[in-house]
Amino acid sequence: MSDLTTNTAAPAARASEYDAQFGDYFALLKPRVMTLVVFTAFVGLLAAPVPVHPFVGFCAILFIAVGGGASGALNMWWDADIDAVMKRTAKRPIPSGRVQPGEALALGLALSGFSCVFLALATNVLAGGLLAFTIFFYVVIYTMWLKRSTPQNIVIGGAAGAFPPMIGWAAATGSVSVEAVLMFCLTFMWTPPHFWALALFMRSDYDDADVPMLTVTHGRRSTRKHILVYTILLAALAIGTGFTSVGGPIYLAVALVLNALFLKGAWDIFRRDETMSEADNFKTEKSFFKLSLLYLFAHFGAILVEAGLARFGIDLLGAW
Numbered sequence: 376m377s378d379l380t381t382n383t384a385a386p387a388a389r390a391s392e393y394d395a396q397f398g399d400y401f402a403l404l405k406p407r408v409m410t411l412v413v414f415t416a417f418v419g420l421l422a423a424p425v426p427v428h429p430f431v432g433f434c435a436i437l438f439i440a441v442g443g444g445a446s447g448a449l450n451m452w453w454d455a456d457i458d459a460v461m462k463r464t465a466k467r468p469i470p471s472g473r474v475q476p477g478e479a480l481a482l483g484l485a486l487s488g489f490s491c492v493f494l495a496l497a498t499n500v501l502a503g504g505l506l507a508f509t510i511f512f513y514v515v516i517y518t519m520w521l522k523r524s525t526p527q528n529i530v531i532g533g534a535a536g537a538f539p540p541m542i543g544w545a546a547a548t549g550s551v552s553v554e555a556v557l558m559f560c561l562t563f564m565w566t567p568p569h570f571w572a573l574a575l576f577m578r579s580d581y582d583d584a585d586v587p588m589l590t591v592t593h594g595r596r597s598t599r600k601h602i603l604v605y606t607i608l609l610a611a612l613a614i615g616t617g618f619t620s621v622g623g624p625i626y627l628a629v630a631l632v633l634n635a636l637f638l639k640g641a642w643d644i645f646r647r648d649e650t651m652s653e654a655d656n657f658k659t660e661k662s663f664f665k666l667s668l669l670y671l672f673a674h675f676g677a678i679l680v681e682a683g684l685a686r687f688g689i690d691l692l693g694a695w
Contacts, residue, residue, distance in 0.1 A: 399473040404444030412443035412539045418675045419543030422682040427547045434497040435546040442490035442506045448483035449514045457584035498546040509538040526592040533566030554621045564609040568602045569667040576657040599645045606641035610634040626677040
């Protein structure tokens with residue numbers, strides 16, 4: 376467990392020199408991560424077989440987004456010490472001294488309670504409970520425990536980022552079905568290769584922060600093998616989803632193309648020459664990382680299109 380006095384004293388001292396702006400508090404919510412949370416939850420909501428009133432749907436997505444932001448604020452509060460020594464995170468509001476740790480903690484707790492209670496009131500208790508569990512899992516299980524204790528941190532902790540489509544589905548139906556689990560698994564299996572690719576070209580950050588990422592504990596060669604294995608499993612899952620009720624011809628076409636590209640990227644990372652220059656190595660890894668961002672958005676976008684066609688009774692195969 377982190378020494379909170381040690382972790383937060385320096386940022387708090389620097390924060391007293393600044394007047395935090397609205398943008399600083401908003402940055403605590405990790406808006407870029409929130410974009411993925413909102414989108415996958417939105418797809419889960421609309422892919423559900425039960426139509427949702429637009430206002431209820433808007434409220435559901437809003438409260439899920441707020442809950443995701445609350446997780447981000449609590450994550451930044453706890454990780455202020457390691458954020459301060461990592462180049463990628465040193466400019467975040469707490470380590471840069473723009474926001475005091477106590478403010479981030481208060482904001483995260485307040486938004487957590489608000490989002491879970493109001494999601495339950497706006498939709499149903501199951502959705503509110505799933506959101507509460509997701510926040511708990513991300514903050515306590517992943518951030519406070521797994522992240523600093525095991526190289527499998529991102530594998531197990533990735534479940535937190537996989538819950539939003541399931542929450543959206545539950546908000547619409549009041550239940551969890553196989554389709555919701557498939558969307559969960561798609562994100563869950565995507566998370567390790569996505570973050571391990573990032574860790575490959577940001578390894579020095581994790582070394583400096585003493586975070587036991589797979590690249591640090593097992594080395595880059597082992598990490599590349601893990602990326603390839605997980606990508607193969609992910610491809611099988613993603614393509615197989617095309618033959619389920621949330622899939623269809625459009626989804627299947629997208630899945631076939633993207634998974635072929637993703638598998639090629641994973642293979643390129645796996646077989647690359649260790650004697651190559653760092654610039655060339657990072658180019659390969661960064662390309663794979665960027666593709667991974669498109670990968671998930673495109674798959675969920677295709678699920679959304681299939682749901683829209685089904686909602687309007689359009690059968691592309693039948694029309695063909």
